[in-house]
Amino acid sequence: EVQLVESGGGLVQPGGSLRLSCAASGFTFSSYEMNWVRQAPGKGPEWVSYISSTGRTTDYADSVKGRFTISRDNAKNSLYLQMSSLRGEDTAVYFCAREGQFDHGDYWGQGTLVAVSS
Amino acid sequence: DIQMTQSPSTLSASVGDRVTITCRASQNIYDSLAWYQQKPGKAPKLLIYKASSLESGVPSRFSGSGSGTEFTLTISSLQADDFATYYCQQHYGYWTFGQGTRVEIK
Numbered sequence: 563e564v565q566l567v568e569s570g571g572g573l574v575q576p577g578g579s580l581r582l583s584c585a586a587s588g589f590t591f592s593s594y595e596m597n598w599v600r601q602a603p604g605k606g607p608e609w610v611s612y613i614s615s616t617g618r619t620t621d622y623a624d625s626v627k628g629r630f631t632i633s634r635d636n637a638k639n640s641l642y643l644q645m646s647s648l649r650g651e652d653t654a655v656y657f658c659a660r661e662g663q664f665d666h667g668d669y670w671g672q673g674t675l676v677a678v679s680s
Numbered sequence: 681d682i683q684m685t686q687s688p689s690t691l692s693a694s695v696g697d698r699v700t701i702t703c704r705a706s707q708n709i710y711d712s713l714a715w716y717q718q719k720p721g722k723a724p725k726l727l728i729y730k731a732s733s734l735e736s737g738v739p740s741r742f743s744g745s746g747s748g749t750e751f752t753l754t755i756s757s758l759q760a761d762d763f764a765t766y767y768c769q770q771h772y773g774y775w776t777f778g779q780g781t782r783v784e785i786k
Contacts, residue, residue: 573725592742597775607724607744609775657723664730665715670723 564588564669565680571674578678584641584658584671587588592616592636595661595676598643600654601673610656626652648678682706682770686778692786701781703768708748712772715744715753718780719764728753729771735738758783 570582582598598610611632612621620632631644641658655673662668682708693699703713711731716724726735728744731751741756755762765784768778 599775606780607769607777609777612774623774660686662726662729664733664771665712666726666729667716667724667769667775668726668729670725672723 564660566660566669566671568658568671568674571656571676573677573679573680574648576678579644579646580648580676582643582645582674582676584643584656586641586660589660591634591639594654595665596634596641597659597661597667598632598641599657599659599667599670600652600676601657601669601670602651602654605654607657608654611624611638643672645676649675650678651676652676682709682773682776684768684776684778685756686766686768686780686781689779690782690784694786695758696762697758697786698785699762700760701753701766701768703746703751703753703778705749705751705770708750709770709772711747712743712770713746713751714769714771715742716767716769717764717769720721727766729754755783758768 565587567585570616597612599607601607613632617634629647633642657673658671659667685704687702713731715728718724732744743754765780765782
């Protein structure tokens with residue numbers, strides 16, 4: 563059974579940093595591209611970042627470029643999102659999502675809440 | 681960026697109704713369109729990908745159609761478990777989502 567489990571969320575002050583993790587199981591993690599998607603309270607999902615199966619290619623939404631870094635450790639079946647210079651508008655539930663054969667999001671984790679407030 | 685526009689934003693319906701939700705892309709995305717169902721506090725659940733392919737395990741009352749820039753999600757006979765928010769997503773480029781359609785009880 564495919565499982566994606568996020569962790570690392572919490573309350574952080576503006577300007578602070580946080581590292582999110584996503585533990586994958588039930589599939590060959592190293593064969594799949596992965597994404598982070600966030601959803602602010604009462605809003606629709608917003609794509610945040612992409613990483614290729616090898617980790618060599620990454621990309622970011624303009625709203626987080628230069629502040630967030632996506633990475634993965636295929637030996638540990640884990641995906642990461644390092645977030646720095648956090649702002650109030652980064653407050654959201656953050657989901658990791660696997661890209662299926664046709665580049666759609668076929669499996670999603672349950673999400674982890676990041677709240678940025680003083 | 682590819683913009684996705686969904687309509688309506690809210691839809692009131694009864695059990696047994698046929699329901700249609702529309703999604704429009706700002707440019708040609710061919711058939712790279714997915715539909716998700718989301719319930720409060722849960723992750724989006726994939727229903728349809730490549731515009732009309734039904735995800736395994738999803739009831740056949742859900743169907744998708746369209747190509748290019750105009751797409752629809754149809755629920756042929758609304759069930760109690762279907763009251764939720766639905767999002768379209770283009771997977772032609774980096775993902776973008778519609779603003780959502782909340783299906784509520786009439």
